[in-house]
Amino acid sequence: MCEFCTQHGEGKKWYLAMRNYSRELEAEAGRSEYREKFMACFEEEAAREVARLDAIRGIPLVFRFVRRMAMRQQRAEHWGQVVPIEDVEQIVDMQDSIVRLPCACRSLTRGREARYCFGIGIDWPRILGKYPDYSHSLEVLGKEEAKGLLRSFDQKGLVHSVWTFKTPYIGGICNCDQDCLAYRLQVKTGTLQLVFRAEYVGLVNWDLCTGCRRCLTLCQYGAIGYSNALERATIDPRRCYGCGVCRAVCARKAITLKPRCEFANLPW
Amino acid sequence: MKISVTAETCGNPLDCRLCLERCPGQVFATYPRRRREPGVAAQDWVVVAMLPSQCTGCMECLRFCPKQAISVQ
Numbered sequence: 001m002c003e004f005c006t007q008h009g010e011g012k013k014w015y016l017a018m019r020n021y022s023r024e025l026e027a028e029a030g031r032s033e034y035r036e037k038f039m040a041c042f043e044e045e046a047a048r049e050v051a052r053l054d055a056i057r058g059i060p061l062v063f064r065f066v067r068r069m070a071m072r073q074q075r076a077e078h079w080g081q082v083v084p085i086e087d088v089e090q091i092v093d094m095q096d097s098i099v100r101l102p103c104a105c106r107s108l109t110r111g112r113e114a115r116y117c118f119g120i121g122i123d124w125p126r127i128l129g130k131y132p133d134y135s136h137s138l139e140v141l142g143k144e145e146a147k148g149l150l151r152s153f154d155q156k157g158l159v160h161s162v163w164t165f166k167t168p169y170i171g172g173i174c175n176c177d178q179d180c181l182a183y184r185l186q187v188k189t190g191t192l193q194l195v196f197r198a199e200y201v202g203l204v205n206w207d208l209c210t211g212c213r214r215c216l217t218l219c220q221y222g223a224i225g226y227s228n229a230l231e232r233a234t235i236d237p238r239r240c241y242g243c244g245v246c247r248a249v250c251a252r253k254a255i256t257l258k259p260r261c262e263f264a265n266l267p268w
Numbered sequence: 269m270k271i272s273v274t275a276e277t278c279g280n281p282l283d284c285r286l287c288l289e290r291c292p293g294q295v296f297a298t299y300p301r302r303r304r305e306p307g308v309a310a311q312d313w314v315v316v317a318m319l320p321s322q323c324t325g326c327m328e329c330l331r332f333c334p335k336q337a338i339s340v341q
Contacts, residue, residue, distance in 0.1 A: 043299035043310075047318050050297075054321050111285045111298045111313065130306035184294065189322060 001261055002081065002196045002268045008168035013199055015083060015091060015162045015170060025169045026121045034077070035165050036127045039134065042104040046181055053191055067192050080161045080174065080182060080195035084244035084257055087199075088160045088173060089147050097122045098146045100139040103174070105181040113137065116158065118146060118173040150175070157218040159243040161195055177220060187221060196268045198242030200257035202235045208254035209233055215246035215255060237266055269325060270341045271295060271317035278337035281315040286332050288315070293322035296329075 004014040014020060025031070053070065056063045083091070092098065099119045106114040115137060119128070128134040141149070150160065150173075158175040161182075165171035176183055182194040202223070211231035216224045223239035224246060226232070235246075235255070247255045260266055273287070273296070281288070287296045297318035300310030315337075317323075329338045 040304045043297070044301075044303065047297045047299045047316055050318050051316065051320075054319050057321050108297050108299065109288065109294070111282050111288045131304050132307065132309040133304055178294075184319070188294070189319060 002199065004079075004081070004168065004196065005199075013087070014168065015081065015087070016094075018094060020168045020170050021094060021120065023122065026123055026171070029166050031166050031169055031171070032123050032127060035123065035171060038078070038165065039104065039128060040131065043108040046108055050181070050185065050191070057191075071192050071194075074192075074194055076167055078164060078194075079167055080163045082159055082161050082195060082198040082241045082243050084198055084200060084242065085150060085154045085160060088150055091120075091162065091173065092143050092146050092150070095120050095143070097124070098141045098143070099124045099128075100141055100149070101128065101134060102137055105174075105176070106179045108181060109179045109184070115139075116153065116175040119171060120173065121171050124171075154245060155248050157220070157245050157248070159220055159241070159245055183220065197240075197260065198244070198257075199260050200242035200244065201237045201240050201260050201263060201266065202242060202244065202246060202255050203258050204233050204235055205254045205256065206232060208252045210252060210254075212251070214249040214251075218246050218249055220245075237263060269320050269323040271320050271323055271329075272339050273315045273317065274337045274339075275314045277335050278315055279335065280313060282313050284334065286334070287329055287338060290332055291329055292326060293319070293324050295319050295323050
């Protein structure tokens with residue numbers, strides 16, 4: 001289990017503990033104001049902070065110190081975890097209110113309105129209704145509708161993740177590819193960690209894999225390799241984030257997810 | 269690499285977005301200089317080099333920016 005499961009999971013995976021979605025938690029600790037400010041000026045603040053970090057990369061001692069401080073703050077305020085589709089569906093079943101919103105990262109990195117994010121909790125429509133950039137596209141989703149959309153995102157290779165708004169309150173589900181700022185900072189550039197890997201790791205069933213290599217096209221983490229000699233795909237457990245998206249294109253259902261905690265020495 | 273984008277020359281990046289879409293190193297990002305407020309939409313978007321450490325010096329941006337607003341040193 002990840003460190004949040006131990007701290008906030010009440011014996012379960014932390015994102016399956018009802019407490020972390022509760023209205024009491026949502027109403028506390030200025031979470032409403034935090035989310036409002038987050039959505040009002042995400043692009044500007046993110047661009048400034050990231051440029052500041054990027055500028056000191058060449059000074060290792062300073063960079064390491066600033067990076068550690070930034071990660072400590074992120075952990076307390078806005079941290080994510082990759083979650084495979086089955087667990088996201090369970091999360092959706094636990095919610096009273098789901099709204100679809102435009103992705104803040106894709107606005108920052110691509111300058112486009114792309115509605116891939118889900119806000120969870122009753123406060124979102126009230127917060128975002130005031131902002132014309134969001135109010136025109138806010139869409140309240142039913143549970144089945146939300147699950148259908150999530151499955152269609154899964155088919156397209158988008159990785160699901162949950163995000164806290166002042167940890168441990170979970171206020172959003174993201175569906176990301178390489179336009180995600182967390183991906184660019186954590187996976188692409190190694191600037192800092194912002195998400196935990198999933199509670200799972202992908203495994204290829206040797207007997208079922210035909211070596212078609214379709215799974216290779218979907219992995220965002222460079223975790224899937226292919227051996228011409230063996231005519232099989234392989235998953236490197238050290239690189240795998242456990243998102244399970246590769247399963248969507250496997251005609252033989254040769255990839256399964258195994259609990260990460262059953263492996264020794266794998267990072268979260 | 270020192271990369272700068274001249275906002276006046278660039279104009280409204282959301283009308284073009286070529287740098288955001290085509291930079292192979294994904295160096296650029298955009299944000300509104302006038303923040304969103306209740307009842308007010310974001311305005312005056314500008315492009316910045318957010319991750320200049322990812323610049324490989326391919327100089328493609330100088331070629332595809334239609335306004336020559338980007339400089340790389």
